Amino acid sequence: MTENHGHSTGADMGPEEIQAVIDRILASDEAAVAKAKNGTKPEKTSTPVESTWRSRALALSGDDEPSDADGDQQDLAERRALRRVAGLSTELEDVTEVEYRQLRLERVVLAGLWSEGTAQDAENSLQELAALAETAGSEVLDGIVQRRLKPDPGTFLGSGKAQELKGIVQATGADTVIVDSELSPSQRRGLEDIVKVKVIDRTALILDIFAQHAKSREGKAQVELAQLEYLLPRLRGWGESMSRQAGGQVGSASAGMGSRGPGETKIELDRRKIRTRMAKLRREIAGMKPARETKRSNRRRNQVPSVAIAGYTNAGKSSLLNRLTDAGVLVQNALFATLDPTVRKAETPDGIGYTLADTVGFVRSLPTQLVEAFRSTLEEVADSDLILHVVDASHPDPEGQIAAVRAVLTEIDARKVPEIIVFNKADAADPFVIERLRQREPRSVVVSARTGAGLTELRQLISTNIPRPGVKMDLLVPYEQGQVLSRLHEEDVEILGLEHVDEGTRLEVMVREGLAADLEPYLRHE
Numbered sequence: 001m002t003e004n005h006g007h008s009t010g011a012d013m014g015p016e017e018i019q020a021v022i023d024r025i026l027a028s029d030e031a032a033v034a035k036a037k038n039g040t041k042p043e044k045t046s047t048p049v050e051s052t053w054r055s056r057a058l059a060l061s062g063d064d065e066p067s068d069a070d071g072d073q074q075d076l077a078e079r080r081a082l083r084r085v086a087g088l089s090t091e092l093e094d095v096t097e098v099e100y101r102q103l104r105l106e107r108v109v110l111a112g113l114w115s116e117g118t119a120q121d122a123e124n125s126l127q128e129l130a131a132l133a134e135t136a137g138s139e140v141l142d143g144i145v146q147r148r149l150k151p152d153p154g155t156f157l158g159s160g161k162a163q164e165l166k167g168i169v170q171a172t173g174a175d176t177v178i179v180d181s182e183l184s185p186s187q188r189r190g191l192e193d194i195v196k197v198k199v200i201d202r203t204a205l206i207l208d209i210f211a212q213h214a215k216s217r218e219g220k221a222q223v224e225l226a227q228l229e230y231l232l233p234r235l236r237g238w239g240e241s242m243s244r245q246a247g248g249q250v251g252s253a254s255a256g257m258g259s260r261g262p263g264e265t266k267i268e269l270d271r272r273k274i275r276t277r278m279a280k281l282r283r284e285i286a287g288m289k290p291a292r293e294t295k296r297s298n299r300r301r302n303q304v305p306s307v308a309i310a311g312y313t314n315a316g317k318s319s320l321l322n323r324l325t326d327a328g329v330l331v332q333n334a335l336f337a338t339l340d341p342t343v344r345k346a347e348t349p350d351g352i353g354y355t356l357a358d359t360v361g362f363v364r365s366l367p368t369q370l371v372e373a374f375r376s377t378l379e380e381v382a383d384s385d386l387i388l389h390v391v392d393a394s395h396p397d398p399e400g401q402i403a404a405v406r407a408v409l410t411e412i413d414a415r416k417v418p419e420i421i422v423f424n425k426a427d428a429a430d431p432f433v434i435e436r437l438r439q440r441e442p443r444s445v446v447v448s449a450r451t452g453a454g455l456t457e458l459r460q461l462i463s464t465n466i467p468r469p470g471v472k473m474d475l476l477v478p479y480e481q482g483q484v485l486s487r488l489h490e491e492d493v494e495i496l497g498l499e500h501v502d503e504g505t506r507l508e509v510m511v512r513e514g515l516a517a518d519l520e521p522y523l524r525h526e
Contacts, residue, residue, distance in 0.1 A: 112180030311390030313361030348463035353491025
């Protein structure tokens with residue numbers, strides 16, 4: 001989220017405005033010097049939330065580099081090819097120059113409401129918002145939490161707290177305010193009128209991250225549809241945007257032929273264009289569904305068990321997929337690093353094949369527009385035979401993560417699917433927290449995708465819980481029927497015993513019903 005700000009020339013500014021800009025530049029320089037000398041943040045004039053704004057959600061123990069199990073990580077190298085660097089600016093110190101411009105990271109202040117739960121819950125929510133803002137490419141300067149039973153209908157925070165927020169914005173030199181909730185159009189306008197900088201809400205921030213990280217054609221179409229659904233009721237117009245198409249002979253005021261009637265306003269034309277684009281995107285997404293359905297039906301026809309990895313964003317789902325299948329998918333210490341689903345083949349310790357699918361991460365208050373737009377992708381979870389629900393055990397609120405994910409699973413009708421809770425990042429988690437979580441979730445396993453700890457137990461749990469061949473057969477396959485023997489060594493057959501005798505190969509196997517009918521000619525009769 002980088003910005004170009006065009007500012008007034010020095011000739012258009014009064015002495016007070018010029019002095020105010022000079023004071024702000026000098027204040028930011030002094031803050032930078034203080035930070036360099038002390039190695040810490042300079043003392044702020046207002047500290048509504050006591051926290052370090054390098055958010056905990058993005059802080060891992062050790063370095064942030066992927067492990068050897070994550071493969072070459074070519075996608076990560078591509079994403080890092082364009083990096084945002086804080087502290088670089090083309091801001092001119094002499095405001096009397098003809099042009100005053102700055103190119104920099106967006107500098108944001110966070111604002112949230114504490115309407116329920118504890119103060120720690122409210123701060124954790126704001127910390128997560130800070131992680132989202134950092135992932136989107138901004139610099140978080142400060143944050144406030146307002147204790148309020150329900151949002152103010154005019155400004156969300158209330159006029160007094162909004163004025164306090166305005167002071168923080170001016171003191172820090174921020175250019176954006178991010179609110180930890182979804183704002184109505186009137187609340188956004190009311191808050192912008194007071195703080196005098198751009199205001200966005202949590203939904204817009206998440207949509208921005210999705211737009212940056214979507215890579216596939218389907219993913220880009222789904223994100224664009226969600227953005228347009230969010231934008232449609234929030235269109236604003238002024239000046240010519242609110243003027244209508246030229247009217248014709250209205251009373252005595254004649255404007256000539258071809259200009260009759262009130263016509264549409266520019267904003268109405270924009271709405272119509274957005275609706276037309278949304279209809280086209282829905283058709284495109286629906287057109288991509290048959291290919292995905294065909295792949296899924298092939299797996300069902302071959303009775304291949306499917307396991308879906310679901311969980312909170314940045315819980316380590318892609319790292320776990322890499323550990324189990326050597327998939328080599330992108331691993332990054334960021335929220336929503338991977339959006340496009342990845343399906344890989346895997347095997348249980350006793351050789352039964354199954355598919356493992358990595359899906360998009362969930363988050364608290366996931367925008368409904370995204371759930372609807374990604375419903376076709378999330379069907380991969382609902383149609384699976386087993387869900388590996390990955391939880392970050394080192395997170396300050398793992399129980400909140402579990403509740404948020406299960407809420408989305410309920411929304412997509414996936415709660416009926418058997419679930420195994422996988423507590424990841426055991427190497428960075430508090431052992432007492434892990435013990436508490438295991439008591440709450442007895443059907444669980446503790447692993448570390450980084451070190452590989454606990455993966456043997458996880459593989460065994462998967463093997464026990466996926467659908468297995470249910471028909472037991474005692475077969476005698478003649479030696480000349482090599483193709484039958486080869487078929488019995490595939491991943492959907494469990495061989496219990498094998499013996500070579502004079503007549504051929506004797507096998508005791510567990511097979512699925514569809515294959516059992518084809519093997520009846522080779523049944524061994526006593």
